[in-house]
Amino acid sequence: LLPGKIFRDAALQRRCLVLSSGFFEWRHIFPLNKRTGQPLKTAIKYPYHISLKNKSYFYMAGIWQPWTDKSTGEYIESFAIITTRANKLMEQVHNTKKRMPVILNDDLAFEWMFGDLDEDRILEIAATQYPAEEMQACTISKDFREALEPAKPFVFDDVPALELNI
Numbered sequence: 001l002l003p004g005k006i007f008r009d010a011a012l013q014r015r016c017l018v019l020s021s022g023f024f025e026w027r028h029i030f031p032l033n034k035r036t037g038q039p040l041k042t043a044i045k046y047p048y049h050i051s052l053k054n055k056s057y058f059y060m061a062g063i064w065q066p067w068t069d070k071s072t073g074e075y076i077e078s079f080a081i082i083t084t085r086a087n088k089l090m091e092q093v094h095n096t097k098k099r100m101p102v103i104l105n106d107d108l109a110f111e112w113m114f115g116d117l118d119e120d121r122i123l124e125i126a127a128t129q130y131p132a133e134e135m136q137a138c139t140i141s142k143d144f145r146e147a148l149e150p151a152k153p154f155v156f157d158d159v160p161a162l163e164l165n166i
Contacts, residue, residue, distance in 0.1 A: 010063035010080075011122050015112050017104070018060040018081055022051035022151055024144065025137075028096045029159060046159050047144055048093045049151040050137045052103070052130075059109040061102040061126060082126050089132035092162045103130035137162060 028043035052058050061082040068075050082102040086093075090100040104112055108125055115121070139159055144150040 007063065008119075010065050011126075012117075012119070014064045015117075015122075016062040016064045016079055017109055017113060018062045018079065018101075019057055020060055021057050022049050023060075023101060024049055024140070024150070025090070025094050025100075027093050027139075027159070031158070043096075044158075046156055047140050047142060048137045049140045049144075049153075050090070050093065050135060051151070053134055053136050058130075059104045059106075059112075061104055061109075061112050061128075084127050084129060087129045087132040087135070089135050089137060089162065093137050100129070102126055102128050104128060105130075 025048050026045045027048055028045055030039035030041075030043050032038065033040055062079045063082065064077055064079040066075065066077045083099045084102050086098040086100045091098050094100060102125070104125070108128060111117070111121075112125055117125070138153040139156055140151060141147060141154040
């Protein structure tokens with residue numbers, strides 16, 4: 001069963017697609033203590049831009065939920081991106097929580113939006129792992145949120161390369 005009534009109802013009745021050209025995620029690197037050689041307890045975080053190799057855009061599975069702000073009375077429709085277990089590329093990038101957005105191919109995106117889906121099929125689609133070999137990731141500047149080109153690659157000397165033989 002889908003967890004929580006709000007999420008269950010949204011998955012059954014209010015599915016959406018989030019169109020994207022890429023997304024950002026943080027990789028946690030635990031530097032070694034120079035004295036002991038053991039990893040430090042505090043990680044240094046490095047941002048990555050993740051996209052698909054042969055597509056300029058893609059769909060992520062989402063759900064939406066209307067709600068009313070009790071203090072202002074404002075009606076708001078919000079959404080959430082569905083996540084699943086990380087594939088081999090995303091295990092390296094999102095290396096602490098090991099999850100990734102559910103990226104859907106065209107057929108699954110159509111079914112997510114227009115299919116008369118039961119809970120089992122919703123859960124099956126929500127567990128989709130996009131193939132790691134069709135994705136790419138690169139480090140970007142830590143100030144990417146303020147940058148004119150936030151996805152512009154940036155090389156950090158102290159970040160180990162991702163394993164590309166996935």
